[in-house]
Amino acid sequence: MTPRTQRAMPEGDDRGFEPGNCPVRQVLDHVSAKWPVLILMELGQEPRRFNALQRALPDISKRMLTQSLRNLERDGIVRREVFDTKPPSVSYSLSELGHGFLPHVLALVEWAEKGMPTIISARAAYDNA
Amino acid sequence: MTPRTQRAMPEGDDRGFEPGNCPVRQVLDHVSAKWPVLILMELGQEPRRFNALQRALPDISKRMLTQSLRNLERDGIVRREVFDTKPPSVSYSLSELGHGFLPHVLALVEWAEKGMPTIISARAAYDNA
DNA sequence: CGAAAATGGTCTCTAAATGAGACCAATATC
DNA sequence: GATATTGGTCTCATTTAGAGACCATTTTCG
Numbered sequence: 509m510t511p512r513t514q515r516a517m518p519e520g521d522d523r524g525f526e527p528g529n530c531p532v533r534q535v536l537d538h539v540s541a542k543w544p545v546l547i548l549m550e551l552g553q554e555p556r557r558f559n560a561l562q563r564a565l566p567d568i569s570k571r572m573l574t575q576s577l578r579n580l581e582r583d584g585i586v587r588r589e590v591f592d593t594k595p596p597s598v599s600y601s602l603s604e605l606g607h608g609f610l611p612h613v614l615a616l617v618e619w620a621e622k623g624m625p626t627i628i629s630a631r632a633a634y635d636n637a
Numbered sequence: 638m639t640p641r642t643q644r645a646m647p648e649g650d651d652r653g654f655e656p657g658n659c660p661v662r663q664v665l666d667h668v669s670a671k672w673p674v675l676i677l678m679e680l681g682q683e684p685r686r687f688n689a690l691q692r693a694l695p696d697i698s699k700r701m702l703t704q705s706l707r708n709l710e711r712d713g714i715v716r717r718e719v720f721d722t723k724p725p726s727v728s729y730s731l732s733e734l735g736h737g738f739l740p741h742v743l744a745l746v747e748w749a750e751k752g753m754p755t756i757i758s759a760r761a762a763y764d765n766a
Numbered sequence: 767c768g769a770a771a772a773t774g775g776t777c778t779c780t781a782a783a784t785g786a787g788a789c790c791a792a793t794a795t796c
Numbered sequence: 797g798a799t800a801t802t803g804g805t806c807t808c809a810t811t812t813a814g815a816g817a818c819c820a821t822t823t824t825c826g
Binding site for chain 1 (some may be wrong): 660661662664665666668669670671674675710711712713714734737738741744745746748749750752753755756757758759760762763764
C-alpha cells in the first residue's frame with residue numbers, strides 16, 4: 509500500500525561532539541564569548557590596566573571583567589603583572605598564545621562588518637514577514 | 638620633593654567601542670556565543686533538521702536551540718525551510734553568508750586544538766600557584 | 767589637617783538568562 | 797487504541813550576570 513502522505517525526510521543524524529567534557533568547547537567559551545572577545549581586542553592593541561579596561565569597555569561590570577580576565581589568565585592567553593606602585597598597578601597583556609588568537613577575532617569582526625548590509629536587509633525581510 | 642614611592646604607571650586609556658548600539662557586537666553575540674558556534678559547525682557539514690540538531694548537540698535545550706536558530710535565521714546566516722511532510726519537517730542550512738563565516742569558526746577550533754597543550758600546562762601552573 | 771580620589775578587586779543582592787520538562791495537533795505505526 | 801514522531805512553545809526552577817557597596821593604602825587638593 510503506497511502511503512499517500514509523504515514520508516519525513518532523512519535526518520542526517522550525527523553523533524556530534526562529546527557534551528560537557530570537550531576541552532575545545534571550554535576554551536572557546538573562555539575566548540569567543542561576549543566579553544572575552546572585546547577584552548582580547550583591547551589587549552591586542554596594547555597592554556592595559558584593570559581600570560583602563562573597564563573604562564574602555566564601559567558596559568562590562570567589574571565582576572565579569574575580573575572573571576573573564578581570570579579565565580584568560582588561567583588558560584595562558586593573557587598575562588597579569590602586578591607592579592609595586594602606590595597604589596599597586598596591575599597590567600594585563602596578551603601572551604604569545606593570545607597573540608596567535610588575535611587575527612582570528614579580527615577576522616570575525618571583519619566578516620561581520622563586511623556582511624553587515626546583508627545582515628541588515630535579512631533582518632528587515634525577516635521582521636517584515 | 639621627590640616622592641619616595643613610585644607613581645602609578647600610565648593607563649593606556651582608550652575610548653573603546655560604542656557600548657550597546659554597536660551592530661558588530663550584536664552579530665558577534667549571535668554567532669560566536671556558546672551554542673551558535675556548535676550549531677554552525679553542524680550545519681557546516683550538512684543541512685540538518687531540528688531534531689537532528691538536538692540529537693547531535695545533546696546538551697543544548699530545545700529552548701536555546703530554537704532561540705539560537707531564530708537569531709541566525711533573522712541575521713540571514715541560516716536558512717529555514719519547512720517541508721510539507723506528515724509530520725512537517727524543518728530543515729536548517731547555511732546561507733551564503735553563513736558559509737562565509739564557517740572558515741572562521743573552523744580556524745578558531747583549530748587554534749584551540751593546536752594550543753591545547755600550552756593551555757593545559759598554563760592551567761596546571763596557575764592552579765598550582 | 768581633613769576630605770576626596772585612585773588603585774584592583776571581592777561580596778552581596780537583585781535582575782536576567784538559561785535549563786528541564788510538560789504540553790500541543792496531526793498523523794503514522796504497532 | 798496506544799505510542800511515537802514532527803517542531804516548537806510555555807512554565808517553573810536554577811544558574812548566571814549586573815549594580816553597587818565596601819576595603820586598605822597612599823596621594824593629592826584645599
